[in-house]
Amino acid sequence: MKKIINTPKSPAPIGPYNQAILKDNMLFISGQIALEPNSMKLNNNSIEDETNQVMINLKHILKEANMDFGNVVKTSIFLSDMNLFKKVNDIYGKYIIEGEEPARETIAVKTLPMSVNVEISMIAIL
DSSP: OEEEEOOTTSOOOSSSSOSEEEETTEEEEEEEOSBOTTTOOBOOSSHHHHHHHHHHHHHHHHHHTTOOGGGEEEEEEEESOGGGHHHHHHHHHHHSOTTOOOEEEEEEOSOOGGGOSEEEEEEEEO
């Protein structure tokens, strides 16, 4: 049986999907972009702002499932430009628990939803 995880503390999905699905002890979090949950406006003044907003959105989804970044086993980061890697990595690293870093890939793509620069999805285990 799967359980849908949605929280008003993260932005509502902009398409036919849920913020996350909990199946047994595994949480699959949909890709998050830098939308502010209340206004649904992009927080994209800088790549640092975008990345912080994405990580905050992910944190709230994890919390809704009674988890935190220590439960994350896999992260996928999608960038509009690989030249953004260092700045995104620096912000991302501030949220991830040292010694409990998940597996990860970072991929440069042609475009992302709403023309953002970063989208991050995660898989976590309870």
